Amino acid sequence: MIRTRKIVIIGLLVGLGLIMHFVETMLPLTAVVPGAKLGLANIVSLIGIVLFGFSGGLQIVLLRIIIGSLLAGTFMTINFYLSLSGGLLSFFMMYFVYEFFQDKFSLIGVSVIGAVTHNIGQIVIAYLIIENAAVFYYLPFLTLLAVPTGISVGLVSFFTVSYLPTSLTGR
């Protein structure tokens, strides 16, 4: 793919991810379980992995988290480190599964793994910050919620990728 075209598409995906991130902060899922999110921005990370592989996907995840925290005013605060740890861990796990177990897991499985590892990364960092093992009490609630949200995110990504033109996906 031409370099300029890649940059444009990465920029578009980052912008989409930012919008999804702010849309989901309006949904009151956090009131049910603290820290619970739909993970809509994960759609963009998944599409990034499918289209560009490791380096492009990592760029999308990092840019989305940094710009998102700058816009929300939480850059370099605890919130930022929580989303960074969750985002990076889930990205590495999703990339690993997508790259090496593509024949076994569909995008739904990849997305569920991403959602669960996102929660695990966040909880571990939260534990390191507040040093109270009680935060692990939230983990089962979060991972239970991660299953339906992960499946829906995986479905959305699957259909989006199947509608993309072949000049993008290369298949």
Added chain:
Amino acid sequence: MKINDIITFYDKILIIMIIIASLLMLFAPFYYFQQGDSENLYLIIESNGKEVKRFPLENTFSKPVVFEVAGPIGIHKIEAYQGKVRVKEAPDDDPLKICEKTGWIEQQGPIIICVPNKIGIWIESSDAEVDGMSW
């Protein structure tokens, strides 16, 4: 297109395993975590401007613990039980017995004060000030 055409066999195994693991984590250590919620809460008793007692509240779940703190007008009996704290008995010379009427406190924030005897009682946590909503 149905979801069964997309989802693979390994996906289903993965999802079922995650659900089972979550339920196990949810129910198995329930007892432990209920106590863990208050594991870092301390009862602080201050007398005459000095801290005289610092007591972890996790030790008060099985049976009540009573402290006696002396001040200028007599002895206060302070009781801690099931993570809550109250003044059980104020000395007879205490005119208003406000500290006794304050009742139980069980979180950070409220404070029991006995002015005539110069005693302050409150609950403190050793955690950083991160609440659940900030993440």
